[in-house]
Amino acid sequence: MDDAELIALLGEGAHGYFAGGAGDELTLRDNEASWSRIRLSPQVLVDVSSRDASVTVLGQRLPHPVVVAPMAYQRHAHEDGESGTARAAAATDSTFVLSSQSTTSIADVAAAAPDARRWFQLYVFKDRQVSLDLVAQAREHGYEALVVTVDFPVGGWRERDRRTGFSVTHPLAINPTGESMTTSELFAMHDPSLTWDDIGEFTDAAGMPLLLKGILRPDDAERAVDVGAAGIVVSNHGGRQLDTVLSGADALPPVVDAVAGRADVLVDGGIRRGWDVAKALCLGADAVLVGRPVLWGLAQNGQAGAEAVLTQLHDELDTTLALLGCPNARDLDASFLTR
Amino acid sequence: MDDAELIALLGEGAHGYFAGGAGDELTLRDNEASWSRIRLSPQVLVDVSSRDASVTVLGQRLPHPVVVAPMAYQRHAHEDGESGTARAAAATDSTFVLSSQSTTSIADVAAAAPDARRWFQLYVFKDRQVSLDLVAQAREHGYEALVVTVDFPVGGWRERDRRTGFSVTHPLAINPTGESMTTSELFAMHDPSLTWDDIGEFTDAAGMPLLLKGILRPDDAERAVDVGAAGIVVSNHGGRQLDTVLSGADALPPVVDAVAGRADVLVDGGIRRGWDVAKALCLGADAVLVGRPVLWGLAQNGQAGAEAVLTQLHDELDTTLALLGCPNARDLDASFLTR
Amino acid sequence: MDDAELIALLGEGAHGYFAGGAGDELTLRDNEASWSRIRLSPQVLVDVSSRDASVTVLGQRLPHPVVVAPMAYQRHAHEDGESGTARAAAATDSTFVLSSQSTTSIADVAAAAPDARRWFQLYVFKDRQVSLDLVAQAREHGYEALVVTVDFPVGGWRERDRRTGFSVTHPLAINPTGESMTTSELFAMHDPSLTWDDIGEFTDAAGMPLLLKGILRPDDAERAVDVGAAGIVVSNHGGRQLDTVLSGADALPPVVDAVAGRADVLVDGGIRRGWDVAKALCLGADAVLVGRPVLWGLAQNGQAGAEAVLTQLHDELDTTLALLGCPNARDLDASFLTR
Amino acid sequence: MDDAELIALLGEGAHGYFAGGAGDELTLRDNEASWSRIRLSPQVLVDVSSRDASVTVLGQRLPHPVVVAPMAYQRHAHEDGESGTARAAAATDSTFVLSSQSTTSIADVAAAAPDARRWFQLYVFKDRQVSLDLVAQAREHGYEALVVTVDFPVGGWRERDRRTGFSVTHPLAINPTGESMTTSELFAMHDPSLTWDDIGEFTDAAGMPLLLKGILRPDDAERAVDVGAAGIVVSNHGGRQLDTVLSGADALPPVVDAVAGRADVLVDGGIRRGWDVAKALCLGADAVLVGRPVLWGLAQNGQAGAEAVLTQLHDELDTTLALLGCPNARDLDASFLTR
Numbered sequence A, B, C, D: 001m002d003d004a005e006l007i008a009l010l011g012e013g014a015h016g017y018f019a020g021g022a023g024d025e026l027t028l029r030d031n032e033a034s035w036s037r038i039r040l041s042p043q044v045l046v047d048v049s050s051r052d053a054s055v056t057v058l059g060q061r062l063p064h065p066v067v068v069a070p071m072a073y074q075r076h077a078h079e080d081g082e083s084g085t086a087r088a089a090a091a092t093d094s095t096f097v098l099s100s101q102s103t104t105s106i107a108d109v110a111a112a113a114p115d116a117r118r119w120f121q122l123y124v125f126k127d128r129q130v131s132l133d134l135v136a137q138a139r140e141h142g143y144e145a146l147v148v149t150v151d152f153p154v155g156g157w158r159e160r161d162r163r164t165g166f167s168v169t170h171p172l173a174i175n176p177t178g179e180s181m182t183t184s185e186l187f188a189m190h191d192p193s194l195t196w197d198d199i200g201e202f203t204d205a206a207g208m209p210l211l212l213k214g215i216l217r218p219d220d221a222e223r224a225v226d227v228g229a230a231g232i233v234v235s236n237h238g239g240r241q242l243d244t245v246l247s248g249a250d251a252l253p254p255v256v257d258a259v260a261g262r263a264d265v266l267v268d269g270g271i272r273r274g275w276d277v278a279k280a281l282c283l284g285a286d287a288v289l290v291g292r293p294v295l296w297g298l299a300q301n302g303q304a305g306a307e308a309v310l311t312q313l314h315d316e317l318d319t320t321l322a323l324l325g326c327p328n329a330r331d332l333d334a335s336f337l338t339r
């Protein structure tokens, strides 16, 4: 499906919200381009008759390193919404991250996809109790990790939303009535005063491993380790917050160096192909998050569409492991890249 | 508004004069591209609930670092002309620089925008008395700094003007009757024999801090400090003078090093977004000048249009400070850039 | 002929199979671009009245360094098929490599082009006997070298074939009945468990010099020397296997260094012009393989078309030797490149 | 005039011959791009009220550094032909170089433009006497330097001419009857066996300073000095001989270093603007040759058109000297370039 078809399907407002990035969308494009620029250097004559894409994240073995990124308002993509995506993740053995801005309740997603490995993404709102309630629900309904997003003190500068005036009309945990709210109204609920000192409160409340999502600098990665994060997601929020920030691919290596194995490092932004996933692992990531591609799958064909996208990613990764001559994903390292 | 609409609005002549650059307009394009190429490296979990964009320039605290660049013949953009732009600057707490080639008198602009922080830009003409008279008027009418433009010994090679034969039909200080004059006739009045030795005369006449605008080399920046300039504007005149000169963004860092705090350093050329402003500050600039965007705002909607452009720039800068995790503009430094 | 004409001629299926590459075809394009990026530095006032493009490969003098790459299913390009290409090679004194996936039998090609310098390309199938039989036939019918392709443990990720569902309808050695098989069915016959230890079996069976095709890394090149390969073909399989692997041109120099003359080094991928051939030799290659251009010649005009393409390549190389001031191809070295 | 208009004017054949380059025309485009990539770093507050573009070449003061490159078959561009161009050169104080492949005789050009500073470009033909006769005529008719072109042992690979079959129908010194000859027939007359040892014969015959045109390497430049050349023209023949050779701009600096003042260094290829001329001088060239732009001027409007082009180049150079703050062309050096 090309842009025009997606717009016809979703309307300009939702499409713009999903597809768009901050400012002139330079980082949005650079996210994809940075992975493409990296060149692979495959090895031959290795027995690749059986491949194993599994990785260990948060001490747990995952069958493969693809995690579905938290994405807001999925019912605006398709009525299957977050439940459809979660079921698609379950069907493909992917990890699913539910957004704080979900258009399906924490309980309903859990009920719809009880077998899915589910994590919960947390936004810290000005009204802290709202956030703490979300954590409590996530805990109650078997979510296994808390992903605290730290790159959203204020809303990004998104011109498509300004143009379309996109507003969310489905009920949300933070807007249970579902009265129409623009994204900037919703963004205004985020707490811009959040600091490192506040993280402890959520680690305590979570009772599950905590990851910090939205880190791009090695010094911040070290502080994350210091405050007890079990993992870090190197991310520029899909190019949606501040335009011209560096890409996840470019930010990753220094963060891996700084963390030095003391926490898991995940990365996202612009990962579109199984070989992008492999490159992230070669650069030291433990797993990756994939956002928009899953959303486009959902938009086109609900749960089945999201599933097809995830299946293709896994197949591409499997092919990549074979053609790199590296049958085990955990053996991917910088020797498979040039220079 | 796109180019075609602006041409319809302004006519080819004025549009070409405003939009155009020298030669093949490579520097014109490179000006914007150089800012875009720089990558930001944001910090997270800093309390950014209140942001402060203020900077200190010429010993004075400015609420934010955006200065409206001196631009000639603004009545050809809109009947509000320089008064409209000055009032827009006042309304947005921006600094306004009036061009020597203003289509509104120094006195009238002062009367129209008494509260605006106004600086006066000086061209030194062959007939020095014309220039000295301008300085005297600026002094009399409360302009607070003198910006002597030094990159205009002769007119740039502007092919759009050659093609359209654009001529100025509004009265000017240096052509009070308003009889139609082409830009090359007007440019011929500039004094190509101006040297460092002549600057003292204007420092004396000014009775206000003097900035030299149009410097691109560190050695020239040092001489500017030596002759007593309070500030320097790193500028290639918006790509309008000599094509393929280096961009302001590329010229800035060596100049900052050479000046070493002995004068204020401003920069212009291709700054289009609040994050470009932030990058300039990260590279050591104290403030920035913004040209064409303000002019397009004026062209579209007079004072209100210029105001909208300036407001958006400030909002973008505010968002940038929040998303960089650097709530105070004065703390921006190279640590927020990658490599 | 442009793409549209070729599609009209061949149908989308065969055209997509021939023209296409893996994934987003970034490596496919980079293959050509990498040769184009290299800059030549010609010498003047050398007597170039007679030029000699001959090289020594596998101990044998070849009149020029152009080898026709093994390419599958050539009857889908033109009814002349592999026999036409082999005759074109003979007519132009080129070396011809017959693919394991030939739509003409080993014997028939030998009969059709008895004078052609013929090599045989081997795929090692899960059913090893199929491969050993191919080797025996090649030996029997006067093929002079065995090119074992090692970059095909599994099929590449080729989206054009997925889209068109291209299937092979001509009889093949490994599908003698010619019942329609898709490429992925055919690819599934390849043996993904092949390792360095298995190469000896084919060296023994061959009774002719063995080359390993599909090597991109210096460490693999050294192992190839260690297992007794007489030659190496630096190749990413025309960008058809794993997208974003490095180009042949970029992979070549480190391989040449690692091999250090202990085996012949050939290279392919994106060589389109006689000056590309010369550049490969400047970088240390002993000869080059050329793929698609020959196929397009065949598609357009059968044997004569392939011949025309090869003749042009030789003429371009001859002109290059003259204009580089290097009349003997064996004297080409890095001094004819800049930096 | 754009390409379509020029084609309408000249026909595909002549237009293709004039505009075209070798192969895929990558060097043709790179020639222009290399000058454009170089960034200028202007100086301010220098008295530039009078500019002097003069340079010293072959011991003679030239009012400015622009030389009209030797170009064949100018009557195919306009009936004014070489005489028109020579008169345009005289009118603009430019130096004119007459090609060996002139469609106007050496004597007639001299008669038409007696005041023009005229040099003669020599091709050495298989029949050496033809070349020696040309030299004798040049000497007799007051040509002041002999430019021996050394990058043409054989014709370049020019696909436009192959396609159009362009043939020359005007009388030439080497084809006095004017019977139609294709460029490849004409090129076949060049002597590919010419070496350094043969240069002496022409130095002796010339009785005027000799320049070698078509040198790109520092080692060849040194040999040129050794055989007594008074000057060198760094040139890739306008991208018409071997595609993907390095550009004149890129070749120039190492040649300047190697020559170290022992001969004059000129450069050509892609110089389109006065600031390109200045850049060449900054990089150490003593003068530049300009080809196609003059030809397009001639094609459009005969002598007057060529004159207009040369006048614009001089005006642009004059403006460049003013805006670089370097009023004397002889003071241009690398300090006016960045990095």
Ligand SMILES: Cc1cc2nc3c(=O)[nH]c(=O)nc-3n(C[C@H](O)[C@H](O)[C@H](O)COP(=O)(O)O)c2cc1C
Pocket (backbone or CB within 6 Å): A017, A018, A019, A031, A069, A070, A071, A072, A099, A100, A101, A121, A149, A213, A235, A236, A237, A238, A239, A240, A268, A269, A270, A271, A289, A290, A291, A292, A293
């Ligand atoms: C439509 C959309 C909504 C998003 N909503 C959230 C969110 O609610 N919480 C969050 O942490 N990240 C959110 N993100 C960011 C993603 O989690 C992820 O970082 C990003 O999409 C990865 O880039 P990609 O889309 O290029 O794969 C959202 C992204 C998109 C595209």
Ligand SMILES: Cc1cc2nc3c(=O)[nH]c(=O)nc-3n(C[C@H](O)[C@H](O)[C@H](O)COP(=O)(O)O)c2cc1C
Pocket (backbone or CB within 6 Å): B017, B018, B019, B031, B069, B070, B071, B072, B099, B100, B101, B121, B149, B213, B235, B236, B237, B238, B239, B240, B268, B269, B270, B271, B289, B290, B291, B292, B293
């Ligand atoms: C239409 C126009 C007129 C200008 N007139 C003047 C002027 O009179 N004096 C001056 O010093 N600079 C003048 N400039 C240059 C600007 O002050 C400034 O350096 C430049 O516009 C900054 O680049 P930007 O337009 O890309 O922001 C002019 C620029 C434009 C676009």
Ligand SMILES: Cc1cc2nc3c(=O)[nH]c(=O)nc-3n(C[C@H](O)[C@H](O)[C@H](O)COP(=O)(O)O)c2cc1C
Pocket (backbone or CB within 6 Å): C017, C018, C019, C031, C069, C070, C071, C072, C099, C100, C101, C121, C149, C213, C235, C236, C237, C238, C239, C240, C268, C269, C270, C271, C289, C290, C291, C292, C293
């Ligand atoms: C249509 C097609 C079929 C191919 N089939 C084979 C094959 O059967 N065996 C093999 O080793 N390589 C095969 N290749 C790869 C070529 O031998 C060669 O490596 C590649 O085409 C070189 O790149 P080029 O096409 O850009 O010149 C094939 C390539 C193409 C284009």
Ligand SMILES: Cc1cc2nc3c(=O)[nH]c(=O)nc-3n(C[C@H](O)[C@H](O)[C@H](O)COP(=O)(O)O)c2cc1C
Pocket (backbone or CB within 6 Å): D017, D018, D019, D031, D069, D070, D071, D072, D099, D100, D101, D121, D149, D213, D235, D236, D237, D238, D239, D240, D268, D269, D270, D271, D289, D290, D291, D292, D293
């Ligand atoms: C149509 C044409 C004809 C040429 N003929 C000759 C020639 O007869 N002798 C020669 O030495 N160079 C010849 N040249 C090369 C030019 O002298 C010069 O090196 C080149 O044109 C410079 O590049 P430019 O056209 O980009 O300025 C010719 C170039 C062109 C475009």
